[in-house]
Amino acid sequence: MLSCTGYAARSASDPLAPFSFERRDTGPDDVRIEILYCGVCHSDIHQARNEWGNTLYPCVPGHEIVGRVSEVGTNVSRFRQGDVVGVGCMVDSCRECKSCRDGYEQYCEQGFVGTYNGEDRQGRGITLGGYSKSVVVDQAFVLKVPDGLDLAAVAPLLCAGITTYSPLRHWKVGPGQRVGIVGLGGLGHMGVKFARAFGAEVVLFTTSRGKIEDGLRLGAHEVVLSTDKEAMARETGRFDFILDAVSAQHDINSYLALLKRDGTLVQVGAPEDPLPVSVFSLLMKRRNFAGSLIGGIPETQEMLDFCGAHGITADVEMIAMDEIETAYARMLRSDVKYRFVIDMNTLAASA
Template sequence: MFSCVGYAATAADASLRPFAFDRRDTGPDDVRIDILYCGVCHSDLHQARNEWHNTIYPCVPGHEIVGRVAETGTSVTRFKVGDMVGVGCMVDSCRECASCRDGLEQYCEVGFVGTYNGEDRQGRGVTFGGYSRAVVVDQSFVLRVPDTLDPAAASPLLCAGITTWSPLRHWKVGPGQRVGIVGLGGLGHMGVKFARALGAEVVLFTTSPGKVADGLRLGAHEVVLSKDADAMAKERGRFDFILDAVAADHDINAYLELLKRDGTMVQVGAPEQPLPVSVFSLLMKRRRFAGSLIGGIPETQEMLDFCGKHNITADIEMIRMDEIETAYTRMLRSDVKYRFVIDMATMPQTA
């Protein structure tokens, strides 16, 4: 074991504060990573405040991790000291079920082990995440980050990036397709970038007139204000695929009506309350409404390699570790373009 420092929540109503804890030593298949940057995901806030009613305290959030390999185990063949690497939402799974064998560990039938607030499969307790100076992860759940990418701006790719990439790839989005992206936040802005890079005609839907220019800058061919009934009516039946990245309550039926026959709408935003679905919106045009959860390790590496080739990263705002509570407050107001990233050089040496 070695001593590590992170930032932790100790209760649902407690601010995150410096926290000293022990990390496991580097085992034969492990990679020890000195963390350089960690993105701030909305799920970090949910977990820190126990809004999903499953948080185990103390909780060290963070699952958009980028850093350098500091040590490798004796059986590690994929990485060497000095490599730039990443860790996303998972650090283990059963590795035996059909989903794991297919490289879709996020759908592990036993349940994947979260990078934080997860129960370690080897009986080593609860996992602590990337709001910390270092992490030790099995090499099978470590990703290679292309040297061509800004490592800070690459960190959100490990969650926001793969969450939008996975459905776009699974439903084979590409040239000749008209694709809608609903919402321009941490997820939506990556959806716009990826859909454009994959060759689709991209239309952004937003409720905010102030996001029109940004949507076009990020790669949308067109921006539609979804509160404009006439503008929405003109888009009916024109889309092959729609990716909905909105996590707030909203009318998904308005978007289902925009799909062509046999079109697909995929939900990646996770509203707190169930969303009513009009069955006739699906029946009349043989439309599909689906969901998608992050992505497996092979497709996450595929996504990172694609980003390296096309120079795609997240739009970020860098913060100090001691600014995390302010970042959470601003995130609740959607006051970030489009992802906060913590500079781990600002992490205190001791708790």
């Protein structure tokens, strides 16, 4: 076993604090990674505070990991010591069901194993995430990071990036389409970047007048204030596709009304309570309301390669490990542009 340090929540009410634990030895199919950067996802807050009711303590969050390979197992051929790699939201799945065989491990029929707060399929306990010095991951769930990108800004691609890339690719967003992105946060800002890179006409919907300039800077052709009823009415029936990245309660029917016949709205934000949907919003123009969850390993590698080829990364704010509780508080106030990333070199000073 390997000694490791990190930050953990020990209960739903405790702040994250230094934590010492052990990682497994590097097995034949494993890659050991010294973590350089770890993005901070809103789901980290949900899990640390047991807001989904399934947290196992102690909980070490973090599933947007970029690091350097320090050791590989005897069966590993795709990676070698010194490589820069990434780990996203999953570290294992059954690998046998149709979803896994098709490269959609996120839809594993037995449930994928989360990078943290997941039950290891080999009986090695509960997975502990990227707010830590190192991690050991099966090679099948390790990703190659392209050269030439800001590594800190790559980290959020492993969750926020793939969560928006996957539905845009699946529904074949591209030139000639008018695409709406709802919300300009960690997810939404990546949705704007990808939709623009795919060649679509991109319209950002936001409740904040202060985000108009940023939306245009990030790639939107137009920004619409969703609180402006007249502006929203002008957009009725004009969209081929809408990606909704809002995790708070909002009127989903006001966005469904913006779709053309056979248009699709995909929800990637995850509000705590159900969103009421008027069936007539769907019936009248054969509209589609769908959801999407992160992406499989092949598609995540495709996304990273696309980002490398097009110079796409997240807009990030770097923090030290001991600033995590302050970062959580700011995230809850939507006070971040647009993703916090922990410089894991600061862990030694805070642990």
